[in-house]
Amino acid sequence: MSCQEKQKAEKEKPASEFDLIADLTNFRQNMTELDTLTISFDHSVCTYQGYERIEITKQSNSIRIVSNFKELTFQENPKWERIYDKKISENDTIWKFEQFLKRNEKRKNTDQNKRGILMLTDKKDTIRYSTDGLVDLNRFLADYYETMRKIHPENKNGIYGVDIVEE
Numbered sequence: 001m002s003c004q005e006k007q008k009a010e011k012e013k014p015a016s017e018f019d020l021i022a023d024l025t026n027f028r029q030n031m032t033e034l035d036t037l038t039i040s041f042d043h044s045v046c047t048y049q050g051y052e053r054i055e056i057t058k059q060s061n062s063i064r065i066v067s068n069f070k071e072l073t074f075q076e077n078p079k080w081e082r083i084y085d086k087k088i089s090e091n092d093t094i095w096k097f098e099q100f101l102k103r104n105e106k107r108k109n110t111d112q113n114k115r116g117i118l119m120l121t122d123k124k125d126t127i128r129y130s131t132d133g134l135v136d137l138n139r140f141l142a143d144y145y146e147t148m149r150k151i152h153p154e155n156k157n158g159i160y161g162v163d164i165v166e167e
Contacts, residue, residue: 020125025098028090031058040119041144043159045137048073052159053080062087065095065151069159083159084152095151100143104129107140118144 016034023030027037036057043050049072057064067083088095101120109116109130116128117140131137145161152160 018122020120020122020127024120024127025102027056027098028058028063028092031056031063033058033060035122038121040116040121042115042117043141045134045141050159052083058090059087061090063090063092067152069157071157081157083156084154086151088151095147097147097151100147103143104140107131 014032014034016032018027018031018035020027020037031037036055039052039054039056041052041054043052051070051072053068053070055066065084065086065088067085068080069083070078070080072078104118107117107129109128111130114128114130117131117137118129120127129140131140142161148160149155155161
């Protein structure tokens with residue numbers, strides 16, 4: 001293949017117009033099949049350590065959501081475990097993750113030295129969310145868990161909190 005043909009092929013590759021910062025609260029409609037949104041969530045509180053990694057991709061008119069979880073507190077050799085692989089319509093009204101991001105906009109943080117609880121990444125852009133103290137962290141976790149139980153009501157391994165049973 002000549003250099004000219006190689007350059008032509010590179011120019012013809014479709015490019016995504018998705019901008020994480022501008023399209024964050026409407027990512028389902030603005031993503032293309034070329035985009036991958038990665039969400040990293042730190043479930044750690046006090047002595048418990050758990051981490052979730054979610055990958056969101058677009059497939060035609062649907063969104064694929066794949067969640068992997070690693071729990072470090074009770075396992076000697078923790079490994080990432082697939083928790084779920086869901087496919088929903090891009091117009092789904094049950095999983096309101098974009099509204100969760102809007103509600104928590106005040107928690108966005110540009111300070112890379114501050115511990116990020118939630119990080120969203122697409123290509124070279126990253127948005128971090130942080131909390132201020134244990135009470136704020138617990139409120140943020142409760143909001144996240146409630147939002148995520150809509151996409152995964154099975155709540156495998158209780159990663160989205162546990163129901164309190166009163167007797």
